[in-house]
Amino acid sequence: MSDAFNKGLEDLDAGPRPSDAGDAGAPPQAGDLPPHPSVDALRERFGDAVLRHELVSGDEHIVYVLPDRNLEILQFLRDEPGHRYDFLQDLTAVDYGGGRMIQVVYQLWSIENKLNLRVKAELPLDGLEIESAYHLWRAADWLEREVYDMFGVVFHGHPDLRRILMPYNYAEGHPLRKDFPLRGRFSRAEQTRRALNLRTEDHYSPRELEIAHVLGQSVPDPFGKSETNSGQHGQFGGMGGAG
Amino acid sequence: MSSKLRRVIYNVARNPELSSGGSLVHAPIVPMAGEDARVQEDIAGEHMLINIGPQHPATHGVLRLVLELDGETVVRCIPHIGYLHSSFEKLGEYRDWNQVIPLTDRMDYLAPLIYNCAYAMSVEKLMGVEVTERCKVVRLICMELDRIFSHLLWLGTTAIDLGAFTVFLYTFQQRELIYDLHESFTGARITTSSTRIGGMMADLPAGWIDQLVKWIEGFLPVLDEVDTLLTNNGIWIGRTQGVGSISAADAVNWGLSGPNLRASGVAYDVRKDRPYYDMDSYDFDVPVGEHGDIYDRYLCRMEEMRQSVRLLRQFIQRLPGGPINVDDPRVILPPKTAAMNDMESMIHHFKLVMEGVRAPVGESWFSVESSKGELGMYVVSDGGSKPVRWRVRGPSFINIAALPHMIEGALLSDVIAVNASLDIVLGEIDR
Numbered sequence: 001m002s003d004a005f006n007k008g009l010e011d012l013d014a015g016p017r018p019s020d021a022g023d024a025g026a027p028p029q030a031g032d033l034p035p036h037p038s039v040d041a042l043r044e045r046f047g048d049a050v051l052r053h054e055l056v057s058g059d060e061h062i063v064y065v066l067p068d069r070n071l072e073i074l075q076f077l078r079d080e081p082g083h084r085y086d087f088l089q090d091l092t093a094v095d096y097g098g099g100r101m102i103q104v105v106y107q108l109w110s111i112e113n114k115l116n117l118r119v120k121a122e123l124p125l126d127g128l129e130i131e132s133a134y135h136l137w138r139a140a141d142w143l144e145r146e147v148y149d150m151f152g153v154v155f156h157g158h159p160d161l162r163r164i165l166m167p168y169n170y171a172e173g174h175p176l177r178k179d180f181p182l183r184g185r186f187s188r189a190e191q192t193r194r195a196l197n198l199r200t201e202d203h204y205s206p207r208e209l210e211i212a213h214v215l216g217q218s219v220p221d222p223f224g225k226s227e228t229n230s231g232q233h234g235q236f237g238g239m240g241g242a243g
Numbered sequence: 244m245s246s247k248l249r250r251v252i253y254n255v256a257r258n259p260e261l262s263s264g265g266s267l268v269h270a271p272i273v274p275m276a277g278e279d280a281r282v283q284e285d286i287a288g289e290h291m292l293i294n295i296g297p298q299h300p301a302t303h304g305v306l307r308l309v310l311e312l313d314g315e316t317v318v319r320c321i322p323h324i325g326y327l328h329s330s331f332e333k334l335g336e337y338r339d340w341n342q343v344i345p346l347t348d349r350m351d352y353l354a355p356l357i358y359n360c361a362y363a364m365s366v367e368k369l370m371g372v373e374v375t376e377r378c379k380v381v382r383l384i385c386m387e388l389d390r391i392f393s394h395l396l397w398l399g400t401t402a403i404d405l406g407a408f409t410v411f412l413y414t415f416q417q418r419e420l421i422y423d424l425h426e427s428f429t430g431a432r433i434t435t436s437s438t439r440i441g442g443m444m445a446d447l448p449a450g451w452i453d454q455l456v457k458w459i460e461g462f463l464p465v466l467d468e469v470d471t472l473l474t475n476n477g478i479w480i481g482r483t484q485g486v487g488s489i490s491a492a493d494a495v496n497w498g499l500s501g502p503n504l505r506a507s508g509v510a511y512d513v514r515k516d517r518p519y520y521d522m523d524s525y526d527f528d529v530p531v532g533e534h535g536d537i538y539d540r541y542l543c544r545m546e547e548m549r550q551s552v553r554l555l556r557q558f559i560q561r562l563p564g565g566p567i568n569v570d571d572p573r574v575i576l577p578p579k580t581a582a583m584n585d586m587e588s589m590i591h592h593f594k595l596v597m598e599g600v601r602a603p604v605g606e607s608w609f610s611v612e613s614s615k616g617e618l619g620m621y622v623v624s625d626g627g628s629k630p631v632r633w634r635v636r637g638p639s640f641i642n643i644a645a646l647p648h649m650i651e652g653a654l655l656s657d658v659i660a661v662n663a664s665l666d667i668v669l670g671e672i673d674r
Binding site (some may be wrong): 056057058060077078082085087088089090094095096097105107111114116118137138139141142143146150163164165167175176180182201204205207208212215219220222229 | 290291292293296297307309311319321323324325328330332333334337368369371484493495496497498509511516517573605606607608610617619621622625630632634636641644645648673674
């Protein structure tokens with residue numbers, strides 16, 4: 001039998017492992033990591049706040065930092081000459097399940113220096129709180145709202161932290177958590193009942209309702225059958241979304 | 244009651260940051276937005292809260308905007324998304340690596356092949372699989388073709404939003420021909436699902452490249468015609484120049500990418516900055532605007548289509564022969580005849596069908612330049628046959644977040660124009 005065949009089987013014979021298996025560990029730690037200029041600078045400047053440094057998939061550097069010092073570290077990375085990670089590519093979270101910590105992931109890119117760095121902060125399930133990066137990168141605005149919506153991580157200092165993809169009155173929890181069942185927590189009947197019994201106010205954020213209150217105006221129902229709306233529906237209904 | 248009503252006086256100012264990039268053809272006027280606007284008490288009945296969407300033809304899908312208006316001026320804009328939310332990322336965690344591919348083209352159904360390729364490339368990076376030279380070039384052809392595909396839709400719908408109906412007919416005719424190319428290659432017009440981990444669903448059919456060459460020859464004159472229709476058109480210029488400007492610094496800070504970022508003068512293009520599949524060995528330019536307004540976004544996208552054609556020609560010239568799929572039994576099914584006649588191949592076939600591809604423990608964040616901006620795919624594996632986390636950094640999601648910043652202080656009629664100029668696709672925003 002060929003080597004390729006054996007190699008393939010060795011991996012497969014490790015046995016079926018469901019993707020939410022309990023022992024899914026951290027990515028493998030390489031012995032000798034090629035240095036990353038920003039990680040060295042971070043270690044020098046922040047010492048123990050930089051927990052560890054990993055290299056994955058060939059060339060991706062990850063640095064784990066203390067969650068309660070994330071903001072000063074990110075600010076250093078954004079502003080320090082020679083690093084200047086001015087572009088927040090992505091801000092997301094990973095839940096490995098099994099009660100392990102949820103990782104908040106910052107993917108940074110420096111347009112000037114052409115450097116990539118991934119910063120991670122691990123939060124325990126009973127303390128899903130971290131400082132918001134909104135004031136460093138406005139890109140974090142919606143990304144943090146999404147992480148809050150999907151994982152329940154609270155970002156302190158975010159000016160408008162509310163659900164973004166799920167409805168404002170969604171009461172089933174945070175969908176991308178591993179303990180969230182694929183079909184939701186409520187029964188289909190209950191989900192349908194709730195969807196059909198939305199009030200007009202449920203389509204608006206508290207801030208909009210406040211504006212409407214100040215203006216002495218009632219909020220328009222986006223799905224309502226007002227005269228103009230139903231007229232438009234007949235007119236444009238057949239067109240579909242052009243984009 | 245009148246004491247409660249407010250009016251926002253917005254300061255119209257030249258944007259000093261914009262003038263740093265060179266000589267200005269036209270001086271953009273940028274209203275101060277958000278907190279900078281002064282608020283003062285005013286007479287009753289001036290402000291109004293209106294709702295646009297989610298079902299409105301000019302929101303390009305199911306985007307919903309709540310606008311606070313002062314007469315015709317937008318004081319505040321609050322976008323609402325999620326009306327198309329299907330939780331693709333959660334669904335992906337319940338599917339094996341190859342089964343995720345059909346979810347990817349349902350995100351950006353305007354450029355499905357780019358999403359197919361980006362996903363496969365991220366998983367291949369995680370698994371350490373190097374695809375064949377032919378596969379690389381075929382994927383690059385797919386991606387550049389769909390960049391044109393998506394830009395054509397953008398061009399047609401944006402022109403229609405601003406009242407130029409004819410352009411729509413030209414661009415959609417060309418899109419129809421690309422649909423035919425999709426169909427003859429992948430069997431589907433929109434939901435292509437053409438990539439597999441380690442290769443493609445199938446090799447290019449016979450004569451496909453000739454079809455592509457023929458299409459390119461017919462496409463360029465049409466692009467020139469559209470250029471004639473719009474670029475020097477007084478109405479088009481009036482509706483687009485100086486509207487929805489965003490400075491380079493702001494665009495970077497808001498995380499804009501793609502033509503929206505480059506229109507502001509930042510030459511960030513993943514194809515140049517982190518070249519994949521030897522993109523650095525091809526000859527192409529990255530067009531950059533200087534005012535960051537709708538007109539510059541338009542010019543950038545027009546030039547990008549020409550550059551894509553230039554790239555397509557180089558790809559066609561360089562397209563090597565050989566197999567399209569990697570010769571690796573861990574990821575690619577053996578040929579059917581081998582599976583029926585040869586024990587080894589049959590076992591591989593069985594394992595791959597029953598259990599799927601397996602990725603090693605680890606993670607990978609990989610991005611390509613999609614038609615809308617930087618498309619990042621973040622895959623996390625625990626060594627199983629399903630992802631622990633599959634995250635998509637959707638360029639539209641981040642681009643549209645900057646919409647309030649661009650339109651607060653502008654006129655209501657510009658809202659539609661600015662929204663159209665960002666080139667969003669709600670399938671990917673809501674995921």
